[in-house]
Amino acid sequence: MKKKILAAAVLAAMTLSTASVFASPAFSGDSKIEFINKDSGSDLSSRFRLNVDASIDENLNVHARYNTGGYSISDGAATVDASIDQAYIGAIIKDSEIRVGRQSLWLGKGMLMDGDAFNGVQVATGIDNVAITAFTGKDANHDKTTQAEIGTSFGNVNVGANYLKLDDTKFYGINFDTKVAENTVLNVEYVKNTTDKNDGYIAELKVGEAVKKGDFDYAVSYRNIEDGAVTGYSTDSQFNDSKGFRVAANYKVSDNSTLNIKQDIAENNAGSSDKKFTDITFSVNF
Template identity: 25%
Template sequence: MKRQTSMALAAVFAMSVAGTALAAPANPFVDVPAKHWSYDSVNKLAQAGVISGYGDGTYKGDKTLTRYEMATIVAKAMANADKADAETLKTIEALKAEYGAELANLGVRVDNLEKNASKVKFTGEVRTRYDYQDRNSGETFDSTKEANRLRLNMEAQLDKNVTFHGRYEANTEWGNGSDNESKLTQAYISGKVGEVNYSFGRQPVWLGQGMIADNESNNDGFFLSGGNKVKVTAGAFKKDAETYDNKDIDANYIAANIDAQLNKNLNLTASYLADKDDNYYKTTSAGLKYSGIKNFTVTGEYGENDSDAANGNHNGDAAKAWMAQLKYRGAERDRVGSLGIWAGYRSAEKGFDPLELTTLDAGRNYDDTYGILDNVKGPEFGVEYTVFKNGILTVQYNDLELKNPTAGQQKDKESFFAHLKYWF
């Protein structure tokens, strides 16, 4: 009897173990083979900033992970999917499919993660900058300026073809917390209806190669565009500005742009900009960008402003301007040690850009007797270098002078700036 009882208990135990084994999920502690594709995929996620790896930002290829460990990594990537671009999202989806069973064992609910993910994607940019401008005798402006700028960018998908873009910006001089300027510089939607793209609201305006407008802030208007290799854009916007004689101008503009990508190396542009009554702008330009020489990019543009103000400065003729730049390579945010070096030249007659819709980042912040591309000529030299991932240091020198100085006015307008930009 005892023997029969023992055999019966053993059979019940064996059946219970077998049943448990059949019901149990796959063993999550099985090693992922060393040459499995998911290792490369995880390293790509680390390099893209979606997940954090070891000190060098990667997961060691010589360390074999279990499927349980790999699933934990994938779960973290899913939680940070809002940081991913389209290509990185594809990688995450592939890993989710591979480790679906292990994710389920961990209690990871894909649907819940996607529902709880924020619809608003935030990114930011900080710029710490030092500016110097040569101050001639008799001029009273401060020759140096040190300032910080914070930009907080927002993006949200409102509908399948409608996206919101926003930017909040704050500027302050070094050591001066009370001299703070904060403003909403962008707030617009972009979308597509059929084959036509549109943007509406406070948005950046860029025309041609940037010579007649490269303004990122406080342009309120509406633009339509269409085309692929030849893109045609037209629209209208409003922007407040101040003239050199301190007149506040609340101007309405119309703008048009043709951007033709003839091949992978050559881009041609034609642009038009005018204010409502042609008082300050009636400007046309033609430009090009060529990158067919290894490691070099050539950019150039020529334009004329035939507005009333420009005609008044040139006996009825248009104010003319041109710029050119030769650049070697370029600093890339995700490549530490990458750099760019360039040399350029600009020349603009008085009245070409009286309200400074062009910025061209020349470092002038103090003297109102000339514009970035108005009544000025001279070369510029610059270098940029990626000092850490998402951090670029730029140094630029402009050897400028006035084209037409007034009586007693000094011609020399040399300037220098250095800034560190980093993104998050």
């Protein structure tokens, strides 16, 4: 009888302790509807993501994200490729942040890395005006992934350099952005696959800034990217083996919703195949 009472007391204490720590988790998320038209055909799809964040104490936190993936509306697929693509414990130690677990990765302006569901350890820190990040772990295919990035600024110029190793393939990239006129920014990124000796670059001129309801921005870019110069985790699947122009625009329909339009006038790097591409996306944040 005493053992049962003791067990009940321990369970109650654990429940109360957990309830006090996780009493107010923060929920946020985003959703989008996207229309894509390219040479292989057109598709209308949707995606929903939900974030859960909770602070353990002033130094520890936990984060998770549920992601439905791209669900095709056009073909009426019966299943959704849903997953938990982020689930990590974070710690703040002095001026450094450490994340251990399943997380998303980003490098530069996205040419080499904009991917989810990487399992490992990421460290971010700063020394004076220099930001440094590093990650080691594996991707969803169990391929070893190592990356590092350093960035700083000089007046109105922001510069960065990064290194990435996916399995046995090595890449590096450099990037910068600067204000060239009132409300106008120049973004440039160069990347190289040092294993296969392929490279590529994107130069973009962006005007305006879509922040609140009614705001509008637009951008014109040119790219020349050899086959294999970027990874499968590039921020846009259209980048690999392509050269040509892109016109893009964002309009803030409301403070928490955006209409984005992208139009590519491009071909493959050899100039033998058309890579025209249209993307219209309506996204909301909550």
